[in-house]
Amino acid sequence: MSVVKKVSAESNTTAPWISASQITPWILAIVFLLILPLIFTSGSALTIMNQMAITIIFALAYNMLLGQGGMLSFGHAVYMGIGGFFCVHLMNMIEYDNLWLPLPFLPLFGGLFGLISAMFIGSFSTSRAGTVFAMISLGVGELIAASSIIVVAFFGGEEGIGGDRTMGPSTFGLDFASQIEVYYLTATWLVISALAMFLFSRTPIGRIANAVRDNEERAEFLGYSQRNVRFISFCASGFFAGIAGGLFAINYEILTEENLNLATSGSILLITFLGGVGFFVGPIIGAIVFTLLQTVLSLYTEIWQLYLGTLFVLTVMFFPFGLTGLIAIHLQPYKLGKISILFRPYLHMVVPAVVCVLSLSSLLEIAFHAKHAAIGEEQMSLFGIGFNSHSFLPWMIVIVLSIGSGWMIRRIAPGLNESWDEANYVEPRV
Amino acid sequence: MSKIKGMILGTIMTGLLGGVAYAADSVKIAFIDPLSGPVATTGTNGLAEWKFAAEKLVNEQGGVLGGRKFEIVAFDNKISPKESLIQLQVAIDQGIRFVAQGNSSGVANALTSAIKKHNKRNPDKRVLFLNYSAVDPALTNDKCNFWHFRFDANADIKMDALTDILAKDDGIKNVYIIGQDYSFGKAVAAAAVRNIGKKMPNAKVVGNELHPIGKVKDFTPYARKIMASKADAVITGNWGSDMVGLGKAIIQAGYKGPIFTYYAASNGITKTFGAEGKGVIRLVAEGAINPPASARTSDYINGFEAKYPDHDISQARIANAAEMLAKAIDKAGSTDVIKVAYALEGMEHNSIWGGKVKMRASDHQAIQNVHIQAHTDENITHALDNSAYGLVKENTVVNAAMDSPTTCKMKRP
Amino acid sequence: MELFFVNILDGLVTGLLLFMLCSGLTLIFSMMGVLNFAHASFYMLGAYFAYKISTYTGFWPGLVIAPVLVGIAGALVERYGLRRVHQYGHVPELIFTFGLALLIEEVVQFFFGKNQMAYDEPHILDFTAFTIAGNAFPAYKVFMIFMAMAVFLVLLYILTRTRVGMIIQAALSYPNTVQNLGHNVPLVFMGVFGVGTALAGLAGVIAGPVLGTFPGMAAVLGSIVFVTIVIGGLGSLWGALVASLLIGWLQTFAASYNIVIGDVLMSIGFSKPVNIDDGAFRDLWTLTVSQIGPILPFLLMVLVLAIRPQGLFGKRET
The missing domain is CATH 3.40.50.2300 (Response regulator)
Known part of the structure; x- marks a missing residue:
């Protein structure tokens, strides 16, 4: 758990509950969310942004467990899924049973159902931390995912449960048929839930969750029941996951077995970790990067999962604090006013690093094409350059490029390390 | 500051989603099926069959509407209904109006209900769903709609x-x-x-x-x-x-x-x-x-095996689907989705595999x-x-x- | 009655196969504290390597070479990957193996394609060993039983009767003390990881022809291996064996008998609702035990953890 410890020490120092410097990023974020659809107008861009927003809420909720509470869950999709399934059922009740419920409030009910199921399961799963909690979450996740196919009445079997979001009473004259209306609804819920989760982490209970994560026994001696603290974190996390489920129901108008299964639970773990567990913004960055990789990269290459797997393994090996951690380690040189020392070595590194990544991936792509493309289809194109994947020259070029750039990186690396140490060096006070 | 950043991002995003530039006048068919993950094998096989059918049975016969070619654009849905719906949206944005899918009735169900709603909400961007393999009977019974056509015999x-x-x-x-x-x-x-x-x-x-x-x-x-x-x-x-x-x-x-x-x-x-x-x-x-039903059948299979030695003609109806879509577009005289759908309804077609295929108008189920x-x-x-x-x-x-x-x-x- | 006996044998095969996977995993888990999510992927590698080797030389050389290759791959992963990640803590380690599982599956598909592999039993074992009331018992399954038994006995001997075994056992509980005594603990870790993955590879070689060799084979096995070692108790070889057999028989018997949950409910006094087709629990009434067989181990695990968190044979809680 050393990842998490380091950061919590830093966040514990703030004395005022909230300050102006903390409000600014929120206002910037809201403005950013407002103008985003003016830049990306296409339907697919809106769909992808909605997907990102849902994943962000889900990942933030997940990080309430992993980052703040130190609880590793392998079955968190369950709470998002159950919230979502209930929302689709509510949507159908709006359509067929004259239930009066304006659509914008639907995610709240998703949250409540997520909360109820988290209370139920948390009542026995949170009694212990560590491996026992992790394995119970795995077992419960597997049980519910399996029952989703069996219990057709509620989960709809393999086909899932579908609905129509436009059948409710119109709210502010909106019927939510168009993507853009759904976007603003999703964005609103994103801001509300992100803010609520942020504030939760500042409450005493959020702080105690950190304490329990770092040292159960010490927290227990201070008079806090570690079990209750974990239970409350777990329920809160289930609530926000349920909100994400409700938004999923509104966006896709269908929930299926995939919303509950282990693959979804596993990917939210990866997303949160990729972004950075120890930071509030970590899961946000993770969700954005992951969605782009999964949805956009797969348009370009069949072996996108190979890249994804490589990215995860390399991230864990070299940046265990996640992508946000990569940014955060630059705060120290920045505060010391020495960040400029890093500019030159970074600039030197950029070209070989980019060339190395591109040439290695080209090598994979060419090899894949040569091995799996149809007979007679020897032409392929990479980065807009067309060539024959079976001929000698392209192979030669990418191999030379990757070896060359790799050699360059090795040569530059010691210099970069030196500059890094220099930039982080704090002069001893005399 | 964030606006400039946004604009740069915007350009990148548009570029990313725009994808590769396609021949302007081709008729594009989005192939939405699993191309990665543990069940990708049927997906990649289906893609090969679609590409070959488009090439041999349509493009080499002069294309449709006096020379327009079929073009199969592949989208990897990871056999996930959610991803399928995202990829459907991307396909629609690329101007694609024909969607082919077959693996998993769950995905087919998600797609057909999404397409039904989409066509209602966006009459200017309607889409036709060519279901070439999902055989859950419900798709042509309780859950049928005008935009869905099934070329396989259902369960x-x-x-x-x-x-x-x-x-x-x-x-x-x-x-x-x-x-x-x-x-x-x-x-x-x-x-x-x-x-x-x-x-x-x-x-x-x-x-x-x-x-x-x-x-x-x-x-x-x-x-x-x-x-x-x-x-x-x-x-x-x-x-x-x-x-x-x-x-x-x-x-x-x-x-x-x-x-x-x-x-x-x-x-x-x-x-x-x-x-x-x-x-x-x-x-x-x-x-x-x-x-094989005829010499033409044999030639077709041999051609396929020569080009895709790792794949087989395992979903023969794909050839029917490609040919019937081409016929319907020619008959409709345009790629307008409603006209093509009406042309497909009740169409009779001499299959390359022998026998006739009739697209039943009452439920859009192929009879063969x-x-x-x-x-x-x-x-x-x-x-x-x-x-x-x-x-x-x-x-x-x-x-x-x-x-x-x-x-x-x-x-x- | 004959069928009961046949089911005992079938469950034994499943259980022992599971044990081969779990024996390595439980050692790795208790020593390094890491849930190796890629363990089933090494099983997959074993099957694919053995298939490739068998296309050149037949089955038998693959039985030896493939596990060795997998073990070397595992040792390399430990040396250059896990050891680096180990210092960051358990969660990063776990994510590492998670990513590794993804990566191995993709790399295998990159080289072998996405089709089912036609990996078959050796011809010499392709006959019926004996028949019980019309139920054939293939010779290959007898071979599987003996292989798994041999693995268990060898492991037991090494762990309890040899010097290496003593060091491993000591390093499990007190790595620092063992290090201070002058033993190379990182090397022990690497060795255990290599041997553990090699055992998974061996399981793959043996199970590949029976359970199928295809891109999803690691996913099918999925998390069942963790369930087994958690039920058995971490670090306990005997626990792994007992839990494996338990799960093997549980799944076999669940699949063998069509007990309808509705009948069970009625026999304990519930009455069947009249208009069953509309009720929210309609699926519960028609459910059979064979339908839920594969998820029973998870139920068992949740129960075991709720009652006895250290597992059946575990000595300490993690």
């Missing part, structure tokens, strides 16, 4: 044809039904029980069970039950590794009778069964490739010949999986289930 039709053949065999007294526990497996089981009860008064169903999909490691206990039931015939809708696992377990338990399957061929399955499966494995499907084929290494003109084994036609039901009822109430625009 009920296949079972109807299979039991027509079984009813002629007096030796079959005990039938065992086993399948995966989800909508398709249940549909197969229900259809089997219904048809056997109706057509085979002397036979009885000695076992009818479902097992969890993709979770059973060892099928031996199921095979033991089948042996204990003294079954003369086994019927299963299993696919993928569940099919191989079940089939091998049954054979190794000492079973000698026929196993009637929907999907026990290609993608390595034929090769894996090899000699063990001979005389046991049967398959009910449209479009038999052995013996359905065959019982045997897994063997004798009289094989076109083998599967680069092995000596393949499928040979044993029996044919002409225009299977032509007059079968449908609960579909088609709403036309």
Whole structure:
């Protein structure tokens, strides 16, 4: 758990509950969310942004467990899924049973159902931390995912449960048929839930969750029941996951077995970790990067999962604090006013690093094409350059490029390390 | 600051989503199926068949509307309904109006209801759904809509044809039904029980069970039950590794009778069964490739095998779908989705696999010949999986289930 | 009654196969505290390597070579990957193996394609060993039983009777003390990881022809291996064996008998609702035990953890 410890020490120092410097990023974020659809107008861009927003809420909720509470869950999709399934059922009740419920409030009910199921399961799963909690979450996740196919009445079997979001009473004259209306609804819920989760982490209970994560026994001696603290974190996390489920129901108008299964639970773990567990913004960055990789990269290459797997393994090996951690380690040189020392070595590194990544991936792509493309289809194109994947020259070029750039990186690396140490060096006070 | 950043990002995003530039006047078909992950094998095989059918049967014949070519654009849906809906949106943004999908009835169901809603909400960007493999009967019954066309024979039709053949065999007294526990497996089981009860008064169903999909490691206990039931015939809708696992377990338990399957061929399955499966494995499907219906059929298969040696013609209806879409576009005189849909309704087509295919207007279900084929290494003109084994036609039901009822109430625009 | 005996044998095969996977995993888990999510992927590698080797030389050389290759791959992963990640803590380690599982599956597909592999039993074992009331028992399964038994006995001997075993056992509980005594603990870790993955590879070689060799084979096995070692108790070889057999028989018997949950409910006094088709619990009434067989181990695990968190044979809680 050393990842998490380091950061919590830093966040514990703030004395005022909230300050102006903390409000600014929120206002910037809201403005950013407002103008985003003016830049990306296409339907697919809106769909992808909605997907990102849902994943962000889900990942933030997940990080309430992993980052703040130190609880590793392998079955968190369950709470998002159950919230979502209930929302689709509510949507159908709006359509067929004259239930009066304006659509914008639907995610709240998703949250409540997520909360109820988290209370139920948390009542026995949170009694212990560590491996026992992790394995119970795995077992419960597997049980519910399996029952989703069996219990057709509620989960709809393999086909899932579908609905129509436009059948409710119109709210502010909106019927939510168009993507853009759904976007603003999703964005609103994103801001509300992100803010609520942020504030939760500042409450005493959020702080105690950190304490329990770092040292159960010490927290227990201070008079806090570690079990209750974990239970409350777990329920809160289930609530926000349920909100994400409700938004999923509104966006896709269908929930299926995939919303509950282990693959979804596993990917939210990866997303949160990729972004950075120890930071509030970590899961946000993770969700954005992951969605782009999964949805956009797969348009370009069949072996996108190979890249994804490589990215995860390399991230864990070299940046265990996640992508946000990569940014955060630059705060120290920045505060010391020495960040400029890093500019030159970074600039030197950029070209070989980019060339190395591109040439290695080209090598994979060419090899894949040569091995799996149809007979007679020897032409392929990479980065807009067309060539024959079976001929000698392209192979030669990418191999030379990757070896060359790799050699360059090795040569530059010691210099970069030196500059890094220099930039982080704090002069001893005399 | 954030605005400039946003604009840069915007340009990048638009560039990313815009994808590769396509020939301006081609007719694009979005192929949305799994191309990665554990079940990608049927997806990549289907993609190869679509590409080849578009090339050989449409583009080399002069294209549609006086020279416009078909172009298959692949989208990887990771067999996830959610991803399918995202990719559908990306496809629509790229100006694609025809969507082909086949793997998983769950995905097909998500797509067909999404397309129905999309077409209602966006009349200027309507989309047509060419379902080439998802066989859940509900898609052309309760859940049917004007934009969905199914080119495969659905699970009920296949079972109807299979039991027509079984009813002629007096030796079959005990039938065992086993399948995966989800909508398709249940549909197969229900259809089997219904048809056997109706057509085979002397036979009885000695076992009818479902097992969890993709979770059973060892099928031996199921095979033991089948042996204990003294079954003369086994019927299963299993696919993928569940099919191989079940089939091998049954054979190794000492079973000698026929196993009637929907999907026990290609993608390595034929090769894996090899000699063990001979005389046991049967398959009910449209479009038999052995013996080939004509020289044209043979040429087509040989051409495919030469170009895609790792793949097989395992989903013959893809050729029908490509040809019928081309015909419909020519008949409609445009790629306007409504006109093309009306042209497809009721269309009769001489299939490259022999026989006629008729797209029934009442539910958009293709009516065609359905065959019982045997897994063997004798009289094989076109083998599967680069092995000596393949499928040979044993029996044919002409225009299977032509007059079968449908609960579909088609709403036309 | 004959069928009961056949089921015992079938369950034994499944259980022992599971044990081969779990024995390595439980050692790795208790020593390094890491849930190796890629363990089933090494099983997959074993099957694919053995298939490739068998296309050149037949089955038998693959039985030896493939596990060795997998073991070397595992040792390399430990040396250059896990050891680096180890210092960051358990969660990063776990994510590492998670990513590794993804990566291995993709790399295998990159080289072998996406089709089912026609990996078959050796011809010499392709006959029926004996028949019980019309139920054939293939010779290959007898071979599987003996292989798994041999693995268990060898492991037991090494762990309890040899010097290496003593060091491993000591390093499990007190790595620092063992290090201070002059033993190379990182090397022990690497060795254990290599041997553990090699055992998974061996399981793959043996199970590949029976359970199928295909891209999803690691996913099918999935998390069941963790369930087994958690039920058995971490670090306990005997626990792994007992839990494996328990799960093997549980799954076999669940699949063998069509007990309908509705009947069970009625026999304990519930009455069946009249209009069953509309009720929210309609699926519960028609459910059979064979339908839920594969998820029973998870239920068992949740129960075991709720009652006895250290597992059946575990000595300490983690």
